[in-house]
Amino acid sequence: MVSRIAIEVPYGDAELVIDTGAEPRARIACRSSRWVTALLSLAPASALPIAASRICGSCSSSHYLASLKAVARLRGLESGASAYEAAIALEIAAGDALHLARARYLEPLGLSREVAASLEAKSLRLARVARDAIQRCFGSPVAPVLGWIDRVLAREPLDECCKLFARSATELINEISRLAREVERVVREACSYAPGAEGVEYVALAGGSLSLASGRLTLLRSGARVDLGSVEVFERGGGLEKAARVVGKPARVGAIAREVARGNLSLEELSEVLETPLYQFVASARELRYIASALAEGSVGSVAWGEPWVEAPSGPIAHEYSSLSTPREARVVTGSMIAIEAAEMDVVSALRASRASDESRARAIALAVLSSYPLCMHCASL
Numbered sequence: 001m002v003s004r005i006a007i008e009v010p011y012g013d014a015e016l017v018i019d020t021g022a023e024p025r026a027r028i029a030c031r032s033s034r035w036v037t038a039l040l041s042l043a044p045a046s047a048l049p050i051a052a053s054r055i056c057g058s059c060s061s062s063h064y065l066a067s068l069k070a071v072a073r074l075r076g077l078e079s080g081a082s083a084y085e086a087a088i089a090l091e092i093a094a095g096d097a098l099h100l101a102r103a104r105y106l107e108p109l110g111l112s113r114e115v116a117a118s119l120e121a122k123s124l125r126l127a128r129v130a131r132d133a134i135q136r137c138f139g140s141p142v143a144p145v146l147g148w149i150d151r152v153l154a155r156e157p158l159d160e161c162c163k164l165f166a167r168s169a170t171e172l173i174n175e176i177s178r179l180a181r182e183v184e185r186v187v188r189e190a191c192s193y194a195p196g197a198e199g200v201e202y203v204a205l206a207g208g209s210l211s212l213a214s215g216r217l218t219l220l221r222s223g224a225r226v227d228l229g230s231v232e233v234f235e236r237g238g239g240l241e242k243a244a245r246v247v248g249k250p251a252r253v254g255a256i257a258r259e260v261a262r263g264n265l266s267l268e269e270l271s272e273v274l275e276t277p278l279y280q281f282v283a284s285a286r287e288l289r290y291i292a293s294a295l296a297e298g299s300v301g302s303v304a305w306g307e308p309w310v311e312a313p314s315g316p317i318a319h320e321y322s323s324l325s326t327p328r329e330a331r332v333v334t335g336s337m338i339a340i341e342a343a344e345m346d347v348v349s350a351l352r353a354s355r356a357s358d359e360s361r362a363r364a365i366a367l368a369v370l371s372s373y374p375l376c377m378h379c380a381s382l
Contacts, residue, residue, distance in 0.1 A: 005363055007370060016347070016370065020362045024351035026344045090165060093291045094130035097123040100176060100288075103183060111183060119179040126172045126288075133165040166296035173292050343370055 005016045019025040101123035103116040346369045354365055
């Protein structure tokens with residue numbers, strides 16, 4: 001049985017298509033994304049950063065960073081690659097801080113209001129420090145101009161800016177990490193209702209959707225990396241630190257979504273608690289410490305594993321983020337594209353666990369899972 005559900009997303013017209021047959025499937029389809037496609041096709045290469053500023057806020061920074069790299073290559077700047085690496089490192093740090101700033105959504109799961117408020121304030125402050133560093137180096141990510149290209153001709157200014165950010169952020173990051181330990185405890189309890197359940201996959205992706213893009217799977221407790229192409233069974237059990245039967249392309253299988261399907265959490269509780277995937281609270285805090293250390297040592301290249309997150313907008317690029325075996329094509333791969341794929345996988349996981357044959361129940365489960373994701377169709381050309 002196939003159902004089409006209209007979903008509300010900023011800057012786009014979209015629908016969720018679910019098939020509740022023997023093997024559940026889900027696909028988020030964008031019905032209108034012509035505006036950005038036309039904008040990027042008309043803009044000359046030298047104006048790409050300016051074009052990026054007109055894309056919605058959730059992905060403008062992704063486009064902006066891709067544009068930095070593209071323009072640097074066009075101008076033949078030797079520092080182009082290192083400039084991109086520095087910008088990516090600072091942008092990842094800002095993104096992690098913003099994820100942690102949503103800790104108040106964990107209060108219904110048992111996180112104290114005092115811890116949530118303190119973590120939110122410190123995380124927002126850290127995000128501002130990171131964004132200020134980006135602006136000093138390159139101009140504003142929100143309204144970028146080409147002036148940076150004349151200033152950033154050598155690596156030294158970038159190194160100094162990154163070290164300044166690291167010094168400013170070290171104390172904040174230490175405080176955030178301390179508070180995040182309580183967040184981790186709450187998240188683990190919330191995601192471990194059915195330890196050892198047969199056939200259940202518990203997956204933790206370090207750094208959030210960046211790991212989904214780059215194919216890196218990390219176990220939160222041990223920090224061990226999982227080779228997605230070769231591991232059949234890594235470890236069985238419950239909790240976010242366990243991974244079972246991880247095969248093929250990277251996927252996030254949401255434990256909270258499964259618990260909703262089993263009836264252990266109500267749809268109302270899910271919509272109240274989740275606005276971003278829970279695992280990112282823990283992963284973001286750990287990644288921040290790593291980035292600050294790398295920036296302080298001037299080794300921003302070690303953060304470059306996040307590079308698959310964005311691609312320079314030099315033309316259509318095919319990416320097989322395919323839930324229904326249909327390749328998608330986008331001019332720039334952003335966090336929105338990856339969130340769409342992760343959301344589809346979570347919907348399929350919840351439908352499979354619930355074995356829901358009733359259309360209204362299946363639709364309710366699917367919509368509840370989607371509430372975990374800040375989906376946006378503005379730059380997802382599907």
